[in-house]
Amino acid sequence: MSRIRLATAWLGGCSGCHMSFLDLGEQLVALSGSIEMVYGPLVDAKQVPDDVDVALIEGAVANMENLELLQEMRHKSKLLISFGDCAITGNVTSLRNFFSVDDLLTAVYQAGPGSIPRSDEDGAVLPELLPRVLPLHQVVEVDAFIPGCPPEPERILAAITAIMEGRPVQLNEDQRTFG
Amino acid sequence: MAAITLTINNELIGARQGQTILDVARERGIDIPTLCHLEGLEEVGGCRLCLVELQGSPRPVPACVTKAAEGMEITTHSDKLVEYRKMLVELLLAERTHTCSICVQNGNCELQTLAAKLGIDHVRFDYLHQQLPMDASRERFALDHNRCVLCLRCVRVCDAVEGAHTWDVRGRGSTSRIVADLDRPWGGSTSCTDCGKCVQLCPTGALFRKGATVGEMIKERGFLNRILERRRLAAQRRSA
Amino acid sequence: MNWVELVELAESVVARQQVCRLRLLVCCGTPCMAAGAEAVVVALKEKLAELGDPADLELVSTGCQGPCSRGPLLTVQRPGQPELIWQKTTPELALAIVEAALQQEPLPEQDRLPEDWPFFTRQTRLVLANSGRIDPESLEQYIGLGGYDSLAQVLIDMAPDEVCSGVVRSGLRGRGGGGYPTGLKWQLVHKENGPRKFVVANGDEGDPGAYMDRSLMESDPHRILEGMAIAGYAVGAEQGYIYVRGEYPLAAQRLRNAIKDAEKAGLLGSRVLDSSFSFRIDIRIGAGAFVCGEETALLASIMGKRGQPRIRPPYPAEAGLWDCPTLINNVETFGNIPSIFKIGPEAFSAIGHGKSRGTKVFALCGEVVNNGLIEVPMGISLREIVFDIGGGLANGAAFKAAQTGGPSGGCISAGQLDTPVDYENLQALGSIMGSGGLIVMGQQSCMVDVARFFMEFCLDESCGKCVPCRTGTVEIYRLLSRICNGSATNRDLQHLEQLCRMMKDTSLCGLGAAAPNPVLSTLRWFRHEYEAHVEERRCPAGVCSMHELPVHLLGEQLLQRIAASRSDGEGF
Numbered sequence: 001m002s003r004i005r006l007a008t009a010w011l012g013g014c015s016g017c018h019m020s021f022l023d024l025g026e027q028l029v030a031l032s033g034s035i036e037m038v039y040g041p042l043v044d045a046k047q048v049p050d051d052v053d054v055a056l057i058e059g060a061v062a063n064m065e066n067l068e069l070l071q072e073m074r075h076k077s078k079l080l081i082s083f084g085d086c087a088i089t090g091n092v093t094s095l096r097n098f099f100s101v102d103d104l105l106t107a108v109y110q111a112g113p114g115s116i117p118r119s120d121e122d123g124a125v126l127p128e129l130l131p132r133v134l135p136l137h138q139v140v141e142v143d144a145f146i147p148g149c150p151p152e153p154e155r156i157l158a159a160i161t162a163i164m165e166g167r168p169v170q171l172n173e174d175q176r177t178f179g
Numbered sequence: 180m181a182a183i184t185l186t187i188n189n190e191l192i193g194a195r196q197g198q199t200i201l202d203v204a205r206e207r208g209i210d211i212p213t214l215c216h217l218e219g220l221e222e223v224g225g226c227r228l229c230l231v232e233l234q235g236s237p238r239p240v241p242a243c244v245t246k247a248a249e250g251m252e253i254t255t256h257s258d259k260l261v262e263y264r265k266m267l268v269e270l271l272l273a274e275r276t277h278t279c280s281i282c283v284q285n286g287n288c289e290l291q292t293l294a295a296k297l298g299i300d301h302v303r304f305d306y307l308h309q310q311l312p313m314d315a316s317r318e319r320f321a322l323d324h325n326r327c328v329l330c331l332r333c334v335r336v337c338d339a340v341e342g343a344h345t346w347d348v349r350g351r352g353s354t355s356r357i358v359a360d361l362d363r364p365w366g367g368s369t370s371c372t373d374c375g376k377c378v379q380l381c382p383t384g385a386l387f388r389k390g391a392t393v394g395e396m397i398k399e400r401g402f403l404n405r406i407l408e409r410r411r412l413a414a415q416r417r418s419a
Numbered sequence: 420m421n422w423v424e425l426v427e428l429a430e431s432v433v434a435r436q437q438v439c440r441l442r443l444l445v446c447c448g449t450p451c452m453a454a455g456a457e458a459v460v461v462a463l464k465e466k467l468a469e470l471g472d473p474a475d476l477e478l479v480s481t482g483c484q485g486p487c488s489r490g491p492l493l494t495v496q497r498p499g500q501p502e503l504i505w506q507k508t509t510p511e512l513a514l515a516i517v518e519a520a521l522q523q524e525p526l527p528e529q530d531r532l533p534e535d536w537p538f539f540t541r542q543t544r545l546v547l548a549n550s551g552r553i554d555p556e557s558l559e560q561y562i563g564l565g566g567y568d569s570l571a572q573v574l575i576d577m578a579p580d581e582v583c584s585g586v587v588r589s590g591l592r593g594r595g596g597g598g599y600p601t602g603l604k605w606q607l608v609h610k611e612n613g614p615r616k617f618v619v620a621n622g623d624e625g626d627p628g629a630y631m632d633r634s635l636m637e638s639d640p641h642r643i644l645e646g647m648a649i650a651g652y653a654v655g656a657e658q659g660y661i662y663v664r665g666e667y668p669l670a671a672q673r674l675r676n677a678i679k680d681a682e683k684a685g686l687l688g689s690r691v692l693d694s695s696f697s698f699r700i701d702i703r704i705g706a707g708a709f710v711c712g713e714e715t716a717l718l719a720s721i722m723g724k725r726g727q728p729r730i731r732p733p734y735p736a737e738a739g740l741w742d743c744p745t746l747i748n749n750v751e752t753f754g755n756i757p758s759i760f761k762i763g764p765e766a767f768s769a770i771g772h773g774k775s776r777g778t779k780v781f782a783l784c785g786e787v788v789n790n791g792l793i794e795v796p797m798g799i800s801l802r803e804i805v806f807d808i809g810g811g812l813a814n815g816a817a818f819k820a821a822q823t824g825g826p827s828g829g830c831i832s833a834g835q836l837d838t839p840v841d842y843e844n845l846q847a848l849g850s851i852m853g854s855g856g857l858i859v860m861g862q863q864s865c866m867v868d869v870a871r872f873f874m875e876f877c878l879d880e881s882c883g884k885c886v887p888c889r890t891g892t893v894e895i896y897r898l899l900s901r902i903c904n905g906s907a908t909n910r911d912l913q914h915l916e917q918l919c920r921m922m923k924d925t926s927l928c929g930l931g932a933a934a935p936n937p938v939l940s941t942l943r944w945f946r947h948e949y950e951a952h953v954e955e956r957r958c959p960a961g962v963c964s965m966h967e968l969p970v971h972l973l974g975e976q977l978l979q980r981i982a983a984s985r986s987d988g989e990g991f
Contacts, residue, residue, distance in 0.1 A: 061970075068974050085280055088301045089272075092281060097308040130973070132308075137301055139970050145300035149280030177295040178272075179279025179286070224730040225885045227925045238924050238932070244730050259924075266921050270890040303914055304894045329883065348725070348883070351708065353893045355883035 003033070004163065007052040008040030008083070009073055011066040012093040012133060013059025017084035018042060020150035021056070024157060034164055052077040054163055056146075060086045060093040061134045065127035074140040081159065081169060082136045085149040085178055092149075094133035101129045144169035147178045185251040200242035200253060201229055211255050212264055212293060214271075214382060215330040216243040219403040221339060223331050226271075228264050228293075231255045239263070261297075268294050269302045274353065276308060276325040277383070284384030287396050290328060291383075311356070316366025319389055320378050322357065327385035329355055333377035340406060345371040357385075376402070420685040421693040422571040425562065432563030437498065440475040441520050443513075444494035446551055448483030448634060449669070451490030454507070459491050462510035466517055479560070482638020484551030486538055488790035494551070495520065504532045504539075537807045538789050543770060543778050545758040546751055547794045550638035555673050558680040561641040567686050569760035570645050573652060574694045582653035583609050586756070589764035590776030595621055595712070595749030596824060596853040597929070598775070598842040604746060607736040608654040611744035616656040618647050619740070619747040621717055622663045622670065625709040626825025627876060629856030631780040632750045634792050636663065636670035639754070640677035644700060646753030648687060649760065651698040654746050659700040661750070662717050665707050674702055709826075709880035713928050714747045716882065727882045728928035749854065751780055772798020775841035779852065785822075785859035786812050795840075802836040805859055816861040820945070824853025826873040826880075827933030829940025830866060849940035851933065865962035866945040867952055871899035873937035881931065888931030891922040895938065902952045905965035912953050916942065 010018060018041055024031070038052060039045045048069075055077035061067055074080055085091040096104055110116055136142050146159050146169070155176075159169045181196040187204055194203040204211050214226040222244045230239035234252035239260065254260070271277075272294060279285050311324035334346040334357065345368050349358045360368040378386040379398050387396060420428075436442065445451075445460050463478050470476065484492045489506035493513055496502050497520065505512060507530050519526045532538075544550075553560035561567070573582055587602030608616060620643055624632035636643060647659045663671045678700050682688040689697040703721050710716045711726040718739050720726035739745020755777060759767045768776040775797035781804065784790045788810035795804060801821055805811065812818055820830040829850030831838075838844050842852045860869065878892040898915045901907040919935035919942075926932040942949060951957050956965055968976055 064974065067970070071971065071974060082301065085278075089278070090306060091278055094306065094308070095276070095278070097306070098310040130970070134970060135301065135306075137303075138305075142301070147300055171300065173295050173298075176298075176300050177279070177291055178277075179282065179291060222730075223884070224927060227885055227887055227927070230925055241730060263921050263925055266917065267886050267925065270886055270894065273894065274890045304918075305897050307893060329889070350883070351710075352878060352881035352883045353889050355889065 003036040005038045005049070005051060005053040006035050006056065007038050007048060007054070007073065007077065008042060008056045009058065009069055010041045011057060011059030011070060011087070011136075012062030013084065013086040014092075015041070015058070016150040017056075017058035017086075017148075020084075020148075020153055021156055023153045025153070027153070027157060031160065035160070048072050048076055050076050054079045054081065056081050056083040057087050057136055058083045060090045061130065061136060061139050062093055062096075063127040063129050067130065067139065070136060070140055079143045079163065079169075080136075080140065081144045081146060082142050083146050083156075084151050085147055087136045088145050088147055089178060090133050090135050094135075097132050101131055105129075145176075146171065147176050149179055183247060183249040185247050185249065185253065187253045188255055194247045196247075198247050200231060200240075200245050200247050200251075203247045204231075204242060204253075204255060209255055211242050212297065213243060214289065214293065214328065215332065217332055217380060217400070217403070219340075219407050220332060220335045220380075223335070226328075226330060227267055230260060230263065232257055232260060265297050265299055266303075268297055268299055269304055271328050272299070272302050273304045273306050274309075275311065275327060276306070282326060282384040283387045283391075283393055284326070284396050285393055287398065288384060289382035307353070309353075314359075314365045315389070316364040317368075317371070317373075318366070319373060320365070320375065321387055321389055322359075322365055323385055323387070324356055325385075326383045327357055328383055329357070330382060332380040332382065333357060333386060336376045336380050336403070340403065341372060341374050341376050343370045343372050343374075346377060422575060425567055425571055425686075425692065428559065429562050429565065429568070432559050435474075436477070436563065438475055439477050440497065441517070442477045442479065442496040443517070444479045444481045444484070444496065444552065445508075445513075446482075446484040446490060446492040446494075447480040448487065448490070448551075448638065449630075450487035451484075451492055454490040455509070456491035458510050459493065459508050459513045463513055463517065466514055479554050481551045481553060482555045483547075483634040483792050485542075485547075485793065486532075486789050486791040488788075489532075492551075495526070501534055503534070506530050506532055538791070538793070538810070541799075541803060541808050542794050543796045544794045545762075545767075545770075545778050546635065546642070546754040546780055547639075547792070548758065549642060550634065550792075553639070555638050555640055556676055558641060558677070558684060558686075561639070565761060566641055566757070567645055567681075567692075569757040570648050570652075570686070571692050573649050573760055574692055574696055579609060579653045579655060580606075582649060582760075585764045586653070586759065588768060589755075589759045590768040590771065590774070591752065591755055591759060592775065592842060593749060594751035594755065594779065594854070596827065596851055598852060601748060601752055601755075604736060604748070605650065605653050607734075608656075608744050608746040611737060613744040615658070615741075615743045616654055617740045617743055617745040618650045618654065618656045618659040619718065619721070619735075619745055620647055620659065620661040620750045620753050621712060621714065621747060622661055622667070622750045623705050623712040623717060624664055624667075624854060625712050625880075626827075626854055626856040627873075628784050628822075628858045629782045629825055629854055631782050631792060631855040633664070633667050633670050634782075635750055635754050635780070636661075636667065637673055640670075640673045641681065642757055643674070643750050643753050644677055644681055644687060646756035647700060648691060648698045649756050650746055650748070650753065652691075652696050654744075656746065657697050657699065659698060660703050660721055660740075661700060662703045662705060662711070662721060665705045671702055671704055678702070708882070709876075710882040710928075710930055713930050715928070718745065718747070727884045728930070730927060751855070770796050772796070772839050772841050774843060775852075779840070779855060781855045781857045783809050783857050783859070785857075786816065786861045786863075787859040788813055797841050798839040800837050800839055801831060804840070804857065805836070809859065812859065812861050816863075818859070819862050819864060820860045820866065820869075820941075822850075822858040822860065822869065822937070823856065824851040824933075824936070825856045826876045827851055827930065827936055828853045828856070829936045830860075830869065830944060831940070832944035834944075849943050850936065863960055863962070865903075865958050865960035866941040866948050867899060867902050867958075868960075868962045870938045870941045871896065871903055874899055874934070877930070877934040881934075885925075885927035885931060887922045887925045888927070888934060891918055891926075891931075892934060894918055895922070895935065899938070901967075902949060903958070903963040903965075904967045905952070905956045905963070906967040906969050907953050908969050908971070909953060912949060 229242040315321040
């Protein structure tokens with residue numbers, strides 16, 4: 001049997017979900033027989049391959065870069081999973097939704113100390129912020145959800161095990177709490 | 180009390196006249212989710228989670244206030260009800276900013292547990308991100324409106340059990356807000372006795388004890404029925 | 420006053436009116452006042468004063484005469500001659516009419532409404548029988564048209580349970596919109612044992628575009644008092660309350676005056692018409708919450724509590740005001756009562772259609788030619804209302820939809836125009852009879868936008884007690900806004916329907932349960948408009964701005980913008 005081609009992505013989040021993935025520790029070694037990491041912050045691939053089996057997406061959709069990467073991942077993956085609370089609820093990343101983007105940028109970059117960074121170059125310097133931070137499922141179809149901030153390694157393992165066994169990813173009650 | 184017989188989920192069940200559908204179901208171990216309901220407090224019927232289907236009724240009825248009656252045929256967990264309950268809790272999660280990961284009540288929260296129990300792994304609706312204030316002006320307790328689900332347990336317990344009626348509601352619709360003493364900072368409230376009953380009964384992290392860690396935020400609810408029972412006994416003694 | 424004195428007074432009023440050479444009835448309803456009725460009244464008053472105020476010339480400032488968009492209206496009555504009505508009356512025109520009438524010359528034809536005008540001839544006026552024909556501030560004029568005669572008859576000839584069964588036989592149903600059989604409600608309250616009972620009239624009309632209740636209270640206040648007194652006698656109550664919307668100060672004032680006059684005349688208060696029945700009525704003024712039109716919220720408000728609905732049962736008939744049995748009906752329902760006992764329950768129930776008997780008052784507005792207040796027999800078709808009475812749409816535009824029942828109702832499309840209007844039919848079409856608002860819309864109206872308007876109204880007016888209404892209205896409004904601004908997806912449309920159904924089934928009170936009706940009914944009859952917005956990003960009526968993009972298209976937009984700025988030689 002060929003290995004499952006797994007890609008991960010890190011959108012608007014703290015990378016804690018990826019850390020939690022690494023916290024699977026030696027189980028990762030056991031999993032490596034059936035899983036091949038083909039893209040993501042943990043591996044060295046420069047481009048998203050065309051044939052991803054499973055994509056684990058951490059973080060919320062906060063800017064244009066997040067949006068494009070998410071759309072590309074969706075396009076190229078058979079199964080797309082919202083990985084952690086930021087991807088599912090917006091979580092801390094979405095707390096900026098209390099403010100308008102203009103107010104926020106002004107407060108952070110102009111009203112604050114230091115020099116004003118370059119701007120007005122149509123996304124050439126920093127990706128343009130979306131008006132509101134969105135959870136993944138408000139942008140693309142999402143097939144499964146692994147809640148948690150971060151999701152404990154046990155939750156991640158439960159999800160991956162389900163995939164390996166060809167079952168739908170549906171965590172049980174005590175493994176699907178937010179937070 | 181007169182005995183009655185009704186059917187819940189196709190099972191014949193005996194009950195006493197005057198019991199609510201919720202009482203009867205819980206006695207039989209049938210788990211109907213609730214949020215605003217709390218034994219010992221006057222019912223509000225606002226969270227709508229305990230809705231059950233009653234044969235002959237065009238719309239589901241709230242189990243917490245509907246009295247069981249002879250011959251009723253009740254369904255507690257149809258596909259439709261399960262879906263409605265999910266949507267209702269999703270609406271609550273979207274209404275205010277409940278971000279569990281940074282909540283004092285994380286891990287001991289009724290809303291969080293309820294969501295997981297109902298199978299909610301994401302919220303379909305827009306998070307409203309209403310920017311609401313936090314009132315930390317009281318010495319021992321604080322109120323975070325962002326976590327309030329407007330179940331009114333605090334209002335009811337303060338009025339009916341503590342007798343202070345510090346809490347009430349201002350505004351209407353989605354702008355409703357719990358207020359202390361005609362809408363002044365809680366710290367300036369003269370009616371509040373600092374008894375903490377509201378804090379203990381609050382299902383979420385809206386009302387919390389200051390200076391406690393997340394791990395210590397376990398709320399104790401048993402006092403309510405102990406107080407009410409002692410009052411009942413005292414009243415009996417007085418009348419005897 | 421006893422019955423004999425009442426009858427004598429009525430006869431003397433009629434006799435006095437009959438010898439009048441000329442009676443001038445100027446409509447002083449709010450729309451006519453806005454159009455300049457006061458100047459007409461002043462001019463006519465001066466004219467009569469000039470003539471020495473002869474007893475056979477009478478000027479009456481009346482309540483609403485009906486075709487509100489054509490005000491100020493002037494009705495002229497002369498003995499032995501057909502009654503004539505002028506529209507858009509100016510002081511000059513009014514004076515010319517008086518001159519001509521006094522000189523026995525032909526009256527000016529300018530702006531005179533035809534005698535066989537369908538707006539009037541197609542109506543059946545029971546509740547509005549006196550509206551526009553009497554001075555609402557005059558008890559005498561009400562008595563002159565047979566006022567308080569029904570009350571007298573009932574007190575003398577009928578036992579309370581006979582009154583209840585009379586209302587049952589009439590087939591009258593709640594005119595506030597619910598359509599619950601009125602007689603049944605009366606019987607329930609009659610049978611209850613309580614130390615005290617109450618009668619409450621709901622005058623907290625709040626639907627956008629509806630003003631039937633206001634007009635009735637302003638134009639014929641005694642009719643409501645009489646209906647309530649009959650109800651009080653029938654159910655065994657000695658105290659009534661009229662809950663008047665806070666925005667209706669004139670209605671409240673007129674009712675207050677009417678109560679005072681009726682009490683002075685012994686028609687209300689202790690020992691009504693020298694019988695052993697006593698009945699007092701007090702006014703309670705609302706504070707601007709739409710939800711207080713819901714009966715349990717209204718009762719809470721009367722008792723000085725926060726105006727929020729509570730779960731029924733217990734129904735007000737068992738435990739209403741201060742837990743006493745309480746009869747609560749809409750003011751229009753009470754307005755029907757004197758008519759029922761005047762013409763007899765059987766004659767009343769002969770009017771109507773199916774299970775809906777009698778008439779219904781509608782506030783006809785929107786893009787229809789003849790805006791105004793109308794009363795039609797149940798069972799009349801929407802087509803007759805819109806095209807015969809209403810005169811069709813302005814400039815001959817094509818009819819698109821009619822909205823009935825305000826924010827609790829729905830839109831009915833052109834295909835359903837021939838359906839007889841009654842409680843059951845309107846409900847089957849996804850709307851409701853409602854309190855009587857009827858808004859006619861042409862092709863220029865976007866149905867999604869209309870649904871959004873009503874949802875915004877409900878969002879504003881939700882009391883906040885139950886979750887589905889408090890939060891559901893906000894989420895539904897957001898989805899509709901997205902559809903209207905072009906950023907919605909098919910998923911949004913799906914969520915919209917799910918939320919609406921859930922809200923309908925789970926809300927605590929009738930307002931929340933009915934709030935999705937405008938959305939559900941437009942989804943049912945005008946789904947193609949929703950689909951055009953979402954799938955083609957196009958508003959067929961050209962109303963919505965459609966200026967935003969769904970988030971999944973934002974990336975493409977950005978790339979295009981960058982490409983454009985590069986080819987312009989800007990940037991880098």
